[in-house]
Amino acid sequence: MPRIKPPLPPSTPDEIxxxxxxxxxxxxxxxxxxxWSDDDEIVCVHPGGPRMVGAAAIRASFEALFANGAxxxxxxxxxxxxxxxxxxxxxxxxVNVPTEQGPKAAWVMATNVYVKSSRGWALAAHHASPGSPxxxxxxxxxxxxxx
Amino acid sequence: MPRIKPPLPPSTPDEIxxxxxxxxxxxxxxxxxxxWSDDDEIVCVHPGGPRMVGAAAIRASFEALFANGAxxxxxxxxxxxxxxxxxxxxxxxxVNVPTEQGPKAAWVMATNVYVKSSRGWALAAHHASPGSPxxxxxxxxxxxxxx
Numbered sequence: 190m191p192r193i194k195p196p197l198p199p200s201t202p203d204e205i206x207x208x209x210x211x212x213x214x215x216x217x218x219x220x221x222x223x224x225w226s227d228d229d230e231i232v233c234v235h236p237g238g239p240r241m242v243g244a245a246a247i248r249a250s251f252e253a254l255f256a257n258g259a260x261x262x263x264x265x266x267x268x269x270x271x272x273x274x275x276x277x278x279x280x281x282x283x284v285n286v287p288t289e290q291g292p293k294a295a296w297v298m299a300t301n302v303y304v305k306s307s308r309g310w311a312l313a314a315h316h317a318s319p320g321s322p323x324x325x326x327x328x329x330x331x332x333x334x335x336x
Numbered sequence: 337m338p339r340i341k342p343p344l345p346p347s348t349p350d351e352i353x354x355x356x357x358x359x360x361x362x363x364x365x366x367x368x369x370x371x372w373s374d375d376d377e378i379v380c381v382h383p384g385g386p387r388m389v390g391a392a393a394i395r396a397s398f399e400a401l402f403a404n405g406a407x408x409x410x411x412x413x414x415x416x417x418x419x420x421x422x423x424x425x426x427x428x429x430x431v432n433v434p435t436e437q438g439p440k441a442a443w444v445m446a447t448n449v450y451v452k453s454s455r456g457w458a459l460a461a462h463h464a465s466p467g468s469p470x471x472x473x474x475x476x477x478x479x480x481x482x483x
């Protein structure tokens with residue numbers, strides 16, 4: 190009788206990405222850290238900020254962000270590059286920021302890199318930087334896909 | 337006699353990265369475009385800029401940059417995440433910018449994603465954003481490796 194291996198956890202890069210943004214929306218640090226790869230060299234760059242390498246630094250940076258509350262962020266206009274065991278998602282993040290005049294939308298450009306291991310898909314890198322006004326976010330794209 | 341396949345082009349992510357930065361230093365648009373993957377969804381984000389998706393948009397963006405001359409950029413403090421057929425390099429780019437007072441150093445944080453295909457390794461994504469002063473570029477790193 191052939192040995193039956195346990196199934197891989199059901200996951201795709203899109204599912205991991207959904208978990209990432211839902212964790213940000215709930216300020217759920219455990220759910221957030223759960224999407225990351227086990228690799229020691231995972232990297233995170235916040236808008237305008239330094240880079241964090243490794244789980245401890247990344248966790249600390251999100252704990253600091255969550256001290257100010259949940260992050261009302263929605264991924265939009267996702268562009269996907271799919272390779273074997275690797276996926277690169279370019280995301281325009283719409284962040285609703287509370288102001289005295291009411292919530293205002295700010296745009297962040299993010300690159301999320303997902304890698305597949307025996308555990309399934311996980312986040313290897315998240316690089317976010319301040320974006321320009323929505324209309325200027327994509328320059329000279331051919332055949333953009335609406336999401 | 338077994339059929340002998342042609343060897344893969346000799347390349348590693350580090351070699352492709354070296355070609356990338358040398359092409360920037362020489363303002364060599366052909367050498368620059370040669371490092372990119374053939375995938376339609378390759379993505380490039382310049383510091384503070386919109387995102388470019390696809391070879392045509394990426395090429396146009398670098399041609400516009402090179403119209404101002406070569407870019408005196410050096411990759412430093414590279415952190416590498418290596419997965420099967422995928423590598424993520426986090427790079428602190430030191431850019432020497434000419435000013436009236438002489439050249440000044442500016443820092444750019446970049447994430448370069450390399451994927452491996454039958455062609456060998458190639459650049460799939462380049463996300464660059466303005467960095468902070470050198471000392472503040474890396475926050476709370478454990479066991480950083482000097483490069």
